[in-house]
Every structure is written in C-alpha cells, then in structure tokens.
Amino acid sequence: MLRLVYYEIRKNYLRSYVLAAILLFLVLNACMIYRGYVSGDGLMGYFMPHTRDTKVEWDFYHRMHRQLDGPLTADKARYVSDEYERLSALTADGTYNEQGQTDTYTGHIWNDYVMITKYFYEPMKYAASYEKEIEQVVVKAKDNVSFYQNYNNSYEQAKNKYIQDHYSGRKIPVFYDGKPWELLFNYRFSDLLILLLMLLGLVPIYAHEKETKMDDLMMSSRRGKGNMGLAKVLSAFIYIACLLLMFSGVNLATFAALYRLSGAGMPVYAIEAYQYTPVSLSVGGFYILLILLKMIGLAVAGLGLCLLSALFQRVIYPYLLGVLLFISGLYASGYLASVEAGYMVWALVSPFSLLKGHELLIDLLGVNIGYTFVLRLTVCVILQLIISIVLYGVIRLFSTSSRFSRSTGFAVKEGA
Amino acid sequence: MELRLEHIKKRYGKQCALDDFGATLSEGVYGLLGHNGAGKTTLISILIGILEATEGRILLDGVDVKQMGTRYLDRIGYLPQYPLFYKNFRTDEFLKYMCALKAIPRSLVSSRIEEVLEQVNLTAAYKKRVGALSGGMRQRLGIAQAILNRPDILVLDEPTAGLDPGERIRFRNIISRLSKDKLVLLATHIVPDVEHIAKEILILNKGRLVMQGSPEQLEKQVEGKVWDVIVAEDEIEEWVESYQVRNVKRLDGEFLLRIVSDEAPSGRSHQVRPSLEDVFLSIFEK
Structure with missing residues (x-):
C-alpha cells in the first residue's frame, strides 16, 4: 500500500508544473502578506502603513512592546496609565498641535497620545479588566440558567450552562501584542492558493488514468483492483496536508518576520476580538486548531474533486465543475454565522466553512439540536466527517470502473 | 493450461x-x-x-x-x-x-x-x-x-x-x-x-x-473462390459494384483486381491461392 501511495504522489503531484506552481504560489503568498504589511491593510486600518513616514511611530511601537511584553504587572499598568494621563492632560486643550515638539516619543504630543491610547492603554485596560468582565458574563449566565429553567427552555438553559462551564475562571495574566495574531488568523489568501493547487493536483487523479488507458491496467491487476482507491485518497490527503503545512508555515514565518509575533502562549481571548471565544486555548494552540480544521475542510473538498475526477473521462469537466464546487461552497460558507436555520445548514454542510474556523470560534455560535446547545463547529466537523465517508464510498464505486456502466467481474479477495 | x-x-x-x-x-x-x-x-x-x-x-x-x-x-x-x-x-x-x-x-x-x-x-x-x-x-x-x-x-x-x-x-x-x-x-x-x-x-x-x-483451415473456407482478373481502368467501377473486390493493383495501363466470388467472375479471371484477408473480406462483405 505504501508503495502505491508513493507512486500516486510521484505520478500526480511530483510533476514539474505542479511543483513550479507550488513554488510560485508560495512566493506570491509571501508577497501578499508583505503588501498588506506595507499598506497597513487588514483589521479595518488598525495598523499604520509601514512607510518611511511612519518609521518613528513603528520604532516607538516596538520599543514600547519590548518594554511591556510579558507578565502583566502593576508597575507596567501604572506606567502606561501614567503616560496616558500625562498625555491626555497635555492634549486636553484640544489644539492637536502637530508641529515638531521636543521631549516626545514620536515627534509631537498628539501623536504620542494616539499611539499610547490605541496600542497600549486600551489593550492593557482590556487585559487587566477581562477577568472581572467575563466573571460578570458568567454570573449573568448563571442567572439565565435559573430563568430559563422556569420557562422550560432547554436550549437557552444548555447554552448558558455552557457559558458558565467554559468561561469561568478566565483571566489574562500577560500583555502581548495580539493584533498580529488576529491578522494571521484572518489571513485567507493562502487558502485560495491552496484551493487552486488542489484543482491542479487532484483533478487529474482519476481522469488522467482514463486518458492514458491506465485505468484498465490497474483494474486488471491485483493491487489495482483492491487498494488503488484507498491509495489515491491517501495520496490526496498527503498532498493537501503538505500544501496546508507549507502555506501555514510560510504564513507564520512571514507574519513573525514582519510583525514580530510574540506571546504564542497567551490565551486566545487575550485578543480582544476573541473575548467570547468558546475555546480556552493558547494563541499558538488556536493557530494549530485552525490548521487542523482547515485540513478537515480541505480534505472533504479534495474528496469532492476526486469524485468529479472519477466521474469523467476528460479532465476539462472536473476542472470546470471543481471551480463551480469551490465557488458555491465558499458562498454557502458565508452563512455560517446566520441565524436562519436554512442558510446555517448550507453553511455547515459546506466544507469551506472549516476554512473559516476563526469565524466559527470568534464568538459562541451554537445550533439547537433537539433543544440541546451544540457548538456550530462541532456540528460542522461531524457533518464533514459523514460527508467524507459518503464521498469515499461513492468514489470507490465509480473509480472501480472506467465507465459508469462497468462493474467488477471478480471478487477482490487476496488469494481466495 | x-x-x-x-x-x-x-x-x-x-x-x-x-x-x-x-x-x-x-x-x-x-x-x-x-x-x-x-x-x-x-x-x-x-x-x-x-x-x-x-x-x-x-x-x-x-x-x-x-x-x-x-x-x-x-x-x-x-x-x-x-x-x-x-x-x-x-x-x-x-x-x-x-x-x-x-x-x-x-x-x-x-x-x-x-x-x-x-x-x-x-x-x-x-x-x-x-x-x-x-x-x-x-x-x-x-x-x-x-x-x-x-x-x-x-x-x-x-x-x-x-x-x-x-x-x-x-x-x-x-x-x-x-x-x-x-x-x-x-x-x-x-x-x-x-x-x-x-x-x-x-x-x-x-x-x-x-x-x-x-489460418489454413479458414483459408480452406474460401478455397476456389478467390480470383485475379486484369481489367481496364474504365471497367473498375463496374467490377467493384458487382463483386467483392479485395484489392486493386495498378499494372502497366491496366489494373489487377483480386476478387472473392463463388463462381469465376469471367473467362479472363484465374483462380489464386486464398489468404486470410480473403476470408475476412468474405465474412464482412456478406
């Protein structure tokens, strides 16, 4: 079996045009991240552009983070608070003078005030007050449990119980720059490139066998008849996993090199946008979880492509239908936070929803299944596992015949 | 086996x-x-x-x-x-x-x-x-x-x-x-x-x-039914319509036709040793 998997990889993916496309897309991906870094795109303009004009601000930004990053202490909080108070008082006259001034961090006081407020005072305030804020949410949830109990609303009861169980005891003991992590979680251009490479590598997986007449040779040989379907699917998973690891690695390395990612061990709710996330993982662990979810989503999408490849004699049709599948799947995944059941089901059935794991986990998104609260993510993963089993079965059915009407003549049994 | x-x-x-x-x-x-x-x-x-x-x-x-x-x-x-x-x-x-x-x-x-x-x-x-x-x-x-x-x-x-x-x-x-x-x-x-x-x-x-x-047994099936005949160019069409013509070969100004037929197609024709292609033709042209 391993030999067959190796040859499947050699046959379909270790081709010069596939390798060249991977290399080209990796470089393009890094360039896109750099472009966003320079222009300050993403997070609705939270970050300044990286230009010669903003060099002073960025130097100050990094200097301050070097000084403040690490455990969140009273001294650090006091220092930031004092600076905020001082600069607030200096700018209280409302003149917002931007003329060059001495004894400032960035050239003038107003700029210092904006920088300190936006990048340090507010984030530190959020981190310091999170424990108290979330405790209030837990208390409210506890009250809600009693409230809904009186009205026999099992779903809301279960939802609030979930909040009670998963949100209590949370606190942010450290201060790091979480925004670059948020930017990394939201970055999805690499997903598009992976999907294109999947089209390139997976569409020929069965169709090419038919074009080269190799399908008949396989079907008339012992291993070809028995193990080929599994070998092909396994090789497709390996290809997808390699693409995902390569692109995720490049994303991580490029973001780390440009934005100086730090605090991989801080809880993911330390990023303000994720304050109500249902998971209590570290930021690094959360990134790994997102990769795993993407792997499941891409694997199911890959199985869809394999099926299209198995259905047609010529590669052109699976290519066209594959693009259609991707577009419709991505469109459906846009409804994953929808409150309308019909749209939500479409989104959960779409494997592309798992490419947006950060959106599924940014807030507490659940589904009412028999008046029980179940995380949408859990439902989506289970649905994808069911879909993948069905797809694999159908692929086996179609791939054992090069034409729809064919069926195997002999039982596949070793040395029967 | x-x-x-x-x-x-x-x-x-x-x-x-x-x-x-x-x-x-x-x-x-x-x-x-x-x-x-x-x-x-x-x-x-x-x-x-x-x-x-x-x-x-x-x-x-x-x-x-x-x-x-x-x-x-x-x-x-x-x-x-x-x-x-x-x-x-x-x-x-x-x-x-x-x-x-x-x-x-x-x-x-x-x-x-x-x-x-x-x-x-x-x-x-x-x-x-x-x-x-x-x-x-x-x-x-x-x-x-x-x-x-x-x-x-x-x-x-x-x-x-x-x-x-x-x-x-x-x-x-x-x-x-x-x-x-x-x-x-x-x-x-x-x-x-x-x-x-x-x-x-x-x-x-x-x-x-x-x-x-x-091959020999099959050739025997058409033995005595394969003929060569030399015709002029303007006669070819007529021969092709009337008989199973297996081959047309140009000679000096005339044409040699190879024909599969139960009877001698004309007095000018002479019998030749059959080949497997003649058998093939006799089956598929019927």
Whole structure:
C-alpha cells in the first residue's frame, strides 16, 4: 500500500508544473502578506502603513512592546496609565498641535497620545479588566440558567450552562501584542492558493488514468483492483496536508518576520476580538486548531474533486465543475454565522466553512439540536466527517470502473 | 493450461455487444479478428476482469475464475489499446510501479524488470522518460509491463495500431517468442498482424463468433473462390459494384483486381491461392 501511495504522489503531484506552481504560489503568498504589511491593510486600518513616514511611530511601537511584553504587572499598568494621563492632560486643550515638539516619543504630543491610547492603554485596560468582565458574563449566565429553567427552555438553559462551564475562571495574566495574531488568523489568501493547487493536483487523479488507458491496467491487476482507491485518497490527503503545512508555515514565518509575533502562549481571548471565544486555548494552540480544521475542510473538498475526477473521462469537466464546487461552497460558507436555520445548514454542510474556523470560534455560535446547545463547529466537523465517508464510498464505486456502466467481474479477495 | 469461455453474453440495455461466445484456448497465439465494434474489446474486458458478463462463465483449468478471485488476475497480463502510460515516469519507474500494482515482491522487482526489458529489447531505454519513447518502444514497454508477473494468459488489444512496418514485424516476433509457454490473445482488425503467427483465428462479427480455426483451415473456407482478373481502368467501377473486390493493383495501363466470388467472375479471371484477408473480406462483405 505504501508503495502505491508513493507512486500516486510521484505520478500526480511530483510533476514539474505542479511543483513550479507550488513554488510560485508560495512566493506570491509571501508577497501578499508583505503588501498588506506595507499598506497597513487588514483589521479595518488598525495598523499604520509601514512607510518611511511612519518609521518613528513603528520604532516607538516596538520599543514600547519590548518594554511591556510579558507578565502583566502593576508597575507596567501604572506606567502606561501614567503616560496616558500625562498625555491626555497635555492634549486636553484640544489644539492637536502637530508641529515638531521636543521631549516626545514620536515627534509631537498628539501623536504620542494616539499611539499610547490605541496600542497600549486600551489593550492593557482590556487585559487587566477581562477577568472581572467575563466573571460578570458568567454570573449573568448563571442567572439565565435559573430563568430559563422556569420557562422550560432547554436550549437557552444548555447554552448558558455552557457559558458558565467554559468561561469561568478566565483571566489574562500577560500583555502581548495580539493584533498580529488576529491578522494571521484572518489571513485567507493562502487558502485560495491552496484551493487552486488542489484543482491542479487532484483533478487529474482519476481522469488522467482514463486518458492514458491506465485505468484498465490497474483494474486488471491485483493491487489495482483492491487498494488503488484507498491509495489515491491517501495520496490526496498527503498532498493537501503538505500544501496546508507549507502555506501555514510560510504564513507564520512571514507574519513573525514582519510583525514580530510574540506571546504564542497567551490565551486566545487575550485578543480582544476573541473575548467570547468558546475555546480556552493558547494563541499558538488556536493557530494549530485552525490548521487542523482547515485540513478537515480541505480534505472533504479534495474528496469532492476526486469524485468529479472519477466521474469523467476528460479532465476539462472536473476542472470546470471543481471551480463551480469551490465557488458555491465558499458562498454557502458565508452563512455560517446566520441565524436562519436554512442558510446555517448550507453553511455547515459546506466544507469551506472549516476554512473559516476563526469565524466559527470568534464568538459562541451554537445550533439547537433537539433543544440541546451544540457548538456550530462541532456540528460542522461531524457533518464533514459523514460527508467524507459518503464521498469515499461513492468514489470507490465509480473509480472501480472506467465507465459508469462497468462493474467488477471478480471478487477482490487476496488469494481466495 | 486451458481457458474455456462458455456462453459469454454481454448486454448494454437492449444492445447485445457479445452474444453466446464460446471457445476453448490453450498455449499459443490466438488472433481475435473483427471490425471496430465487433465486440473484441468487450470480450477482452470480460476476460481480464474489468467487465462482468451478463451471462456465461470463464473457466481456467476447470475452475471458475470468479472463484479464483485476484489469483486469476495474477495469471493475466494485459496491454490495452493505445496506451499512453505516464509521460513523466522513467521506464524503470513505470515498471516498478506496475510491479507494485501486480503485487510482485520487492526482492524480485529489479530482476524482473531487467528480464522483461531484455525480452522486449528495451534494455537501453531503462532510464528514458516514457514521454520520450517512440510509439513502437512504448508498445514494447506495454508488453514488458504485461509480462512482469509472468502471466499464463497475455491479452493484447490492437497492439500494432499506429506502428511503422519495421516495428510491427519486431512486435510480431516478440509475441511469437512469448507464446512458447503462454496463451496469447491478440485482438486486431489488421489481418497480417496475426496471419503468420496465430495458431488459431477467432473472427467476431456483431458480437458473435462467426468462425474459428487455424489460418489454413479458414483459408480452406474460401478455397476456389478467390480470383485475379486484369481489367481496364474504365471497367473498375463496374467490377467493384458487382463483386467483392479485395484489392486493386495498378499494372502497366491496366489494373489487377483480386476478387472473392463463388463462381469465376469471367473467362479472363484465374483462380489464386486464398489468404486470410480473403476470408475476412468474405465474412464482412456478406
């Protein structure tokens, strides 16, 4: 079996045009991240552009983070608070003078005030007050449990119980720059490139066998008849996993090199946008979880492509239908936070929803299944596992015949 | 070894691609002749286990091949029609892949590959890319992969299609050598491919086995019915409409026609020794 998997990889993916496309897309991906870094795109303009004009601000930004990053202490909080108070008082006259001034961090006081407020005072305030804020949410949830109990609303009861169980005891003991992590979680251009490479590598997986007449040779040989379907699917998973690891690695390395990612061990709710996330993982662990979810989503999408490849004699049709599948799947995944059941089901059935794991986990998104609260993510993963089993079965059915009407003549049994 | 095909029938809806085919085959070359669409590929597909017959059974040495499972596939070598293989593979890589498909133990792979490449005279192309091989070399590679598992039954579907005359002769010689201890079933619609090497010819027409026998036996079927006649150019049209004209050859200002006919077509004609192509024509032009 391993030999067959190796040859499947050699046959379909270790081709010069596939390798060249991977290399080209990796470089393009890094360039896109750099472009966003320079222009300050993403997070609705939270970050300044990286230009010669903003060099002073960025130097100050990094200097301050070097000084403040690490455990969140009273001294650090006091220092930031004092600076905020001082600069607030200096700018209280409302003149917002931007003329060059001495004894400032960035050239003038107003700029210092904006920088300190936006990048340090507010984030530190959020981190310091999170424990108290979330405790209030837990208390409210506890009250809600009693409230809904009186009205026999099992779903809301279960939802609030979930909040009670998963949100209590949370606190942010450290201060790091979480925004670059948020930017990394939201970055999805690499997903598009992976999907294109999947089209390139997976569409020929069965169709090419038919074009080269190799399908008949396989079907008339012992291993070809028995193990080929599994070998092909396994090789497709390996290809997808390699693409995902390569692109995720490049994303991580490029973001780390440009934005100086730090605090991989801080809880993911330390990023303000994720304050109500249902998971209590570290930021690094959360990134790994997102990769795993993407792997499941891409694997199911890959199985869809394999099926299209198995259905047609010529590669052109699976290519066209594959693009259609991707577009419709991505469109459906846009409804994953929808409150309308019909749209939500479409989104959960779409494997592309798992490419947006950060959106599924940014807030507490659940589904009412028999008046029980179940995380949408859990439902989506289970649905994808069911879909993948069905797809694999159908692929086996179609791939054992090069034409729809064919069926195997002999039982596949070793040395029967 | 004996391969017996009993009452094989294959239907696609209302269409019958193969109708009550029966034959008993043993070692040696068998030519399976028939026009395109006669049912050759359907029969081959059933024989190599990629298509299930609607009716009938295949027995190998008295055992139903369905009972044998994949053990039956171990005894079969197959070369499909117009194979392209994988252009990005090297010859040795492709054969190693085929060894993996045929479940040949790793310890035997190298020796088997050397052995088959020598048999088909492709040793020099060991490291060549499949995409760089000529049509003839690729067909020989096809034979090489088919015999990797040392099969008892070798099934070749239109193996000489598109080959130049030199390669066709070389190919026929290879097949002759291989048939010493194997059953070789060679499907073709090109009569000369099997005329001189086949032990027996099976002629399929519209899904039915219409004739079976050695080339000599088949030729006897049209003995006394093949004629040569010399005609003028303006007479050709008339002759073609009235008789089964198998060949038209230009002579000095006149034309030599080869005709299959029960009766002498004219006083000018003279009887000639029949060939297998005459048999073929007499069946399909009826």
